Amino acid sequence: MxxxxxxxxxxxxxxxxxxxxxxxxxxxxxxxxxxxxxxxxxxxxxxxxxxxxxxxxxxRRRTKDVVPNDLNNTFDLKVDDNDGHKKAKEVAYEIMHTGEYLVSNLMRDFDHLVIVRDQMRQMKVMVDELRITKPIDPKFDRYSRLIAYEKPNTDAPPTVRVPTGIRNKGRGSHKRIKSK
Incomplete structure (x- = not known):
């Protein structure tokens, strides 16, 4: 050609x-x-x-069935040196990647995909039964606990102060350059 x-x-x-x-x-x-x-x-x-x-x-990345996972962005925040939170973050990553791996590899095999879905539903029911005694936390509280973020206990609005003495980089000297 x-x-x-x-x-x-x-x-x-x-x-x-x-x-x-x-x-x-x-x-x-x-x-x-x-x-x-x-x-x-x-x-x-x-x-x-x-x-x-x-x-x-x-x-696959060029098809309609690919949905961006916003959950990944939530776990990209830095956590303290607390080992419990680091381990929880690692386990959460592993669960998310395993789920994405299963879905992407079983997309063309409907029967196995249904089996995985049913097993995940059973796991969800089991988790819900374990949490009956405890009220379900809002989504923000679950993530904030996972990354060790503590919300301030004040009801007052936050105070934002304007920084002083900041020069914009590359703003120029505003002086006209004389010609030769």
Whole structure:
């Protein structure tokens, strides 16, 4: 295939195999570098009337079913040197990563995904039964306890003071430079 905008002599080689499993690769190596199919492969797909892009050429991070996990941002806060809080943070990370790993690897295997969901529901019921004697904490209190943050006990609004003597970096001297 000749591409006039390509570097070098502009000749690119596209390998294509159509059968049970569609295989395509291009010498520009865009898919290997960026995870995106190049226009050369799209052209070959169009020539051979491939109606759907094979799933192996669609990166999971580019699909609709990927949801950002805001819970990760909560645990990125620094904690004190208390070993209990550090261990709790490590366990929380491990639980989150294990859950994401299970979901991403079982997304195409519906039966096993349902089994994992049912087991997690059983674990949730078990945790709820353990907490019957104790009221459920609000979300903020659970996270603040995990990262060892104590909320001030004052009802007064916080006092914010304007810093004094701060110069903006690079603001200039406001003096006109004389010409030669």
């Amino acid at each position: 000749k591409d006039f905008k390509a570097h070098g002599d502009g000749l690119l080689e596209v390998c294509f195999k159509k059968g049970e499993d569609v295989i395509a690769s291009c010498s520009c190596r865009r898919f290997e570098q960026y995870g995106l199919l190049c226009k050369h492969i799209y052209f070959v797909f169009n020539m051979f009337k491939v109606k759907e892009i094979p799933n192996k050429y669609v990166m």
